[in-house]
Amino acid sequence: MSSRLLAISLSLVLTTLLPLGAHAANSATDSDNLLKLHQLRLAAQKSLGDFYMYNSMDGDQRYARQIEESVHDADARLAELTEMPGDGSKAMRAQLEQQLTAYESELKNLTTAMKTQGFTELQPVADLATRNQQLMALSSELYAKIQQESGQVVPPMTQQSREQSLLMQAIAVDYASRSASVGGTFIGSAAGDEKTIEDLVSQFAGQLNTLEKSPQNTAQIRDSLNGINTKWRYIEKSLKNYNENSVPFVVSKYSDSIIDGLEGVSAQYLAAKL
Known part of the structure; x- marks a missing residue:
């Protein structure tokens, strides 16, 4: 085979392989995003349980630390959700970030109230629980949307x-x-x-x-x-x-x-x- 024909053959092989490589990389990213989102959901849900334990155990500081750890884990997993596969998932990820920020703000306020006052009012705690449910529902929708847009099914x-x-x-x-x-x-x-x-x-x-x-x-x-x-x-x-x-x-x-x-x-x- 001449050098020219060899070069053309190699070019055709590379042209064929590059999309496959890109597809494999995208699939890996989507699979990793789904795992990170699942872990975010667990951390966000756990933070609410940590708060309830903090409340029922009269401000035991081990649960204050657990709240901080759960919040940190949720934030870290969100930061790792980078490349979304489509416009729908991108929009939902932005909404999720807003919801998580609002939820964590309410959680911090209640934790501070428990620490300084020794008790919390009923309505803000009920509102926190509702916010957590909304956060879980939105993250579940995003989980489904990533699979729909990427074709990467768990x-x-x-x-x-x-x-x-x-x-x-x-x-x-x-x-x-x-x-x-x-x-x-x-x-x-x-x-x-x-x-x-x-x-x-x-x-x-x-x-x-x-x-x-x-x-x-x-x-x-x-x-x-x-x-x-x-x-x-x-x-x-x-x-x-x-x-x-x-x-x-x-x-x-x-x-x-x-x-x-x-x-x-x-x-x-x-x-x-x-």
Whole structure:
């Protein structure tokens, strides 16, 4: 082959490969954005639970630090959401930034009030819970929009395990809110719907059972899910009987551990494209 023909052939190969490389890079970015957005949702949801714990534990500073850590994590994940795949997701990301800023401002005001006054008024706390629900709903819409505009769909088992983490977080926040009732008034469900905590507990148990029975699970994933199940069984009764013996510290501690475990399982599913 002449030098000229060789050069033309190489040029054609490179021209073919470049779009493929660009597509692969975009897919990786979209997949990473979806993970970061999921982590943002967990952090934002957890910050509300941290506040309820701070309230119910009479301003215990460990929960003040946890609030700061959750807020920092949410901000960091938002900063990492860079290249959106389309105009719709770009607009939603801008809205999400505004919502998160407003939510964090309200959270800071209430944390300061708790620190300086030793108590918080009911209405601002209810408003904070509503703002958190709106933030979660918007981030869920953005999560769907990124997949729609990019064509990058989260693998089913990965998605199921992520949803399980969010459900565990919602249960923990709901439980903590009952312990932090302001003026004897229950704040409301973190799930943002009409489901009772009993419904959420039953849903979590059923979905965990489904995950455990998946034939796609590796030995390592089965071991991880077994450990998660053991921790879940430890707090399940307390969650169902929340009016009899409130143990918010135990539920908070174990739910954090369960979520960490689920996120580890989710990462394994994602790596295997399951």
